[in-house]
Amino acid sequence: MQTSEIKTTLTWQKLRTLHPDRWVLVEAVEATTQIGHRVISLLQLVGDFDNNWSQAWEQYKALHHTDKQREYYVLHTPTETLNIGVMDAFGHILSQQ
Numbered sequence: 001m002q003t004s005e006i007k008t009t010l011t012w013q014k015l016r017t018l019h020p021d022r023w024v025l026v027e028a029v030e031a032t033t034q035i036g037h038r039v040i041s042l043l044q045l046v047g048d049f050d051n052n053w054s055q056a057w058e059q060y061k062a063l064h065h066t067d068k069q070r071e072y073y074v075l076h077t078p079t080e081t082l083n084i085g086v087m088d089a090f091g092h093i094l095s096q097q
Contacts, residue, residue, distance in 0.1 A: 009042040016077045023049040023056045025063075028071040036094040038071075038084040046072065 009029045010018070030042040046063070049056040056074045063072055073084065086094045 007044055009044055011042065012040065012075075012082055015043065015045060016080075019045070019048055019077050021051075022077050023051060023053045024075055024077060025049065025056050025059050026073050026075060028073065031071060033086055036086050038082075038086060040073075040082060040084070043073075 015024065015026070024045060025047040026043040027046055028038070028040045028042075029044050031038050031040045033039070047056065047059055049059075053074065053076070060072050060074050063070070075082070088094060
């Protein structure tokens with residue numbers, strides 16, 4: 001795993017350019033909810049995991065356990081557009097209408 005030493009905020013497209021074909025752990029810095037989806041305007045790279053999604057997931061779980069208020073995601077940079085659905089506290093997907 002490579003971690004980001006300098007904490008800069010990036011758009012998803014910029015992060016994809018800097019870290020092509022990688023699993024990354026990110027924190028949403030600026031995000032809104034629109035029609036049942038999270039729209040992330042700015043994010044911060046927490047870790048770069050090459051093609052090892054399980055390491056990224058383990059790091060996500062550790063960080064989420066420490067602070068559940070922060071918004072972390074494990075994402076794969078070949079994904080052109082983020083499509084992050086929103087669930088309620090009971091795990092039900094919110095309406096996308």
